[in-house]
Amino acid sequence: MAEKGIYDIVFHKIETGKVKKLGNGSWLELQEIEYIDPNTKAIRKWELCKRKNCTTENKKNVDAIDIHAIIREVNKPPQIILVIQFRPPVGRYCIEFPSGLIDDNETVEAAALRELREETGYHGKIKRISEPICYEPGLTDSLTKVVDVEIDLTSIENINPKQKLEDDEWSLQVLKIPLDNLYDALQKLQQQHSEEIWIDSRLYNYAFGLNSAKDIYVVDN
């Protein structure tokens, strides 16, 4: 699968043109960009929303990190650490992976460990960092990396975890959910709080993947 040549994907060289600023806030900017359709040579336009002051500009870096933070204890099922917080754009509380923007001159590793500490109080150890992945590529240029982190509950740093929240994170609360039951737990939370919460799409898909795997890998169970 995905060996060289199996997927015969055509990549056109795309020439980009003018950028028109349609709106400007302190954090976000609305733009209309032009590019040349390589088939018809027509000039096409697309609207997008950019985070300002982020490092995505050169398309090699990322502006945010999402954290998959797993607690593994002997003789216990692994648990994942999630956050729930009020999100003004949707006017509800959302259940999400811990996440955050990368500060200027900060590495992906440092940002992930810092955000995890600030949002949940836990100290983690990095296991793996993904390639950049795009958040909603029809709407924004936002790129993130997923950082897999393991949390050692026996470590002295993790005995009494304390959040250090920023002003705009006043509503953020921590959830710990066993991984082998994540999908069902999220469904139940959604049902119990059907007027108050949404589940984030990345978390939903991760949980759904975990759950679907039961049909694929454990067919005879």
Next chain:
Amino acid sequence: MAEKGIYDIVFHKIETGKVKKLGNGSWLELQEIEYIDPNTKAIRKWELCKRKNCTTENKKNVDAIDIHAIIREVNKPPQIILVIQFRPPVGRYCIEFPSGLIDDNETVEAAALRELREETGYHGKIKRISEPICYEPGLTDSLTKVVDVEIDLTSIENINPKQKLEDDEWSLQVLKIPLDNLYDALQKLQQQHSEEIWIDSRLYNYAFGLNSAKDIYVVDN
């Protein structure tokens, strides 16, 4: 897990205030919204990007659908149908679930089957529809539903699938990848085309969930 009372989540009642338009395009609008911080009673501001003319306004409906389209054939591993297309906001090709906006007065079901037909040529049968999930709730009010679809390759409709793409989907191509190898296949595609593609975050998390499950459910394999 997630039984009543297990998760002691505090939901504040949030009063929303003024909305200021910071920018206006044909498709997107940049806004600054105000809300009252229930702890300090301070007025807080948040910037967001809204899709115009979408049905999310009342927070009960959704403006988009993502399609998990699976081909199940006897004696073959299940395959998932994905799309790859040029996405102007990130200036690259992105691998994503088939997806699209719901038309006015269109049901979620109809939108999912229509978008699947248009983007991939395949006719599907709906198995399940998720609750609304949020796309990037720090940046936009965009909500989607995940529609699980099964594709019967023996059906006469699916013998010679033909895309019917819209003008702005000129670059869209179809990929079929075995589910049990999805994560590795995406990693290989990313490595082979490291300057041309990004993987979408929802797809990444789904694939990563599927793959992680091997450690959780099939410990002794």
